Amino acid sequence: MRRRNTPAKEAVLEVLKKAGKALNHETVQDNLNIDIDRATVYRVLNRFCDDGILHRVVAEDGKQYFAVCSKCDSEKHSDNHFHFRCTGCNTLECLPTPVQFTVPEGYFAESINCIINGRCKNCA
Template structure:
């Protein structure tokens, strides 16, 4: 669906496009160069999710993060891949390799929202 482009949408999309990690609404609000109210940011993010431009990641604590998956080739890839949250640096990123899982016979998976937690490769090298 074609939607009207606005400076707000452009600013949020630009910020997400240039970010290497998923961002919360609070982080987006703090990093924007222009003043935009919280409700408008949520509305823009929800529209981006509806249009499969951005995907929503719900972390284990219930906080929502938003990202543009640079490796997703098909719209359905945006919604159905796993994410990793580093407990050391608090970064959330899309996992670029498939995560294998199994469900009991008779079950059909239609979607997945999974955030694995631990230490990312950057933080593991610092600790290691």
């Protein structure tokens, strides 16, 4: 089903594309160039996740972060990749290359939500 494009959707997507990293709801709201209420921003973020435009990352503090899917398409969308949270500048981003991991014999991974904490290349 094709969804209608709105100024709210355009503004939210522009903020996330310009950031180039995962942002939480509050940061998205603070960087909007138009006035959109909090509930609409949440609705737009969740709809973009449903449509495979964004993916959601739940950090260890329970906050949800949203990032533009750069290597996904609507048929092969996957949130199953590693993210990196810098303890210096507090940014959260998708790692650009895959991180390999294995699970013990007899276990089968269906999805992952992994955040590696440390210092990014700018803060190291």
